[in-house]
Amino acid sequence: MAVIRVIYKEYIPSENLNSIVDTIWIATNYGKEIESRILPDGYVDIVFDLDKQKHLNSGNEIRISGMMTKFKKVISRKNSETLGIRFKTGQFNAISNIPLSKIKNTTINASDLFFKLNNSFLDELVEKKHHWEKVQIINKFLLAEINWSDLTPNKLEHSVCQSIQLNYRELDLNKIAKNHYISLRQLERRFKATIGVTMKEYHSIIRFNKVKDCIAKNPNLSLLNTAFDNGYFDHAHLSKEIKKMSGVNPSEL
Structure with missing residues (x-):
């Protein structure tokens, strides 16, 4: 009998990002393919699919998930890994001026807002073996993306x-x-x-x-x-x- 084994871990972002990012999370599926429900939690995330097999076939491996008011079903492939940046409520506008109401209950391709979030960026994440290396890449991206001189708290x-x-x-x-x-x-x-x-x-x-x-x-x-x-x-x-x-x-x- 196959064992469903999904390991979920959260990592603290760089100290300079503490007021903007709630956590950087990584979910790794070591078992069989499973369907699960993502429940509304009051956050906006940038999600990275680090599944090499999916990476070859899809065009939505890096996406922005708007705030949800209802559940969403997702498929976790066998031996896959997903990384997410969970922004503190109301802080996504530190890196984008998009009205968040436009992406409620939906996802958009992250490259539509951030040209750096492309296949090369994804390749770099996939190639890193250790979680701390992936987190460092995310920290570097966020620190470069924020316009600190124009950062106004809501x-x-x-x-x-x-x-x-x-x-x-x-x-x-x-x-x-x-x-x-x-x-x-x-x-x-x-x-x-x-x-x-x-x-x-x-x-x-x-x-x-x-x-x-x-x-x-x-x-x-x-x-x-x-x-x-x-x-x-x-x-x-x-x-x-x-x-x-x-x-x-x-x-x-």
Whole structure:
């Protein structure tokens, strides 16, 4: 019987990138080909397929994955490796001015935005045997790509994200706008362009991940109590939202 063995590791980026990059991750499949679900997590990633066989046949080995509001199925090939750069929420614009709302729930070829991310760059990553060598290549690319003199922190949007994270059980957008001295309409427009989704969608993502962790830590807690503890109306509301986000029922998470 074949053993499914996927090893997932995260690496801390260069110190200068700590405010921009959440992590650099590498997933290696040592077992058979498997299908898995990627769940919404509130981040934008640049993804590199380091599968030599796929590298010969595809044109989308390096892609930008926009923020997701629903699950996505992916295939992990046998003996393949995937590397990703996960950007902190709202920080992808440190290397690109594309409105992130344009790539919500989709992927685009990274070479459309970054000419350096081509087959030669991919070859260099594939040829390196050790993870730390691959991470160094990624760090070098990012440090060169960022326009440090024009780097402006999105303090408003980041503060709103924090407000949503802290108050995920009960969302009051009018109160958030008032607390940030901006009209709700202006805030919604700025938030969507910088973060990639609406504030309501971001709230749904945050609450989904909170309840997912809650279910994992408290498997014996009733769905009704889990729903109330995380700001859902009832267990039916909870089940509906989880199904929409993940494609499965709460018990299958």
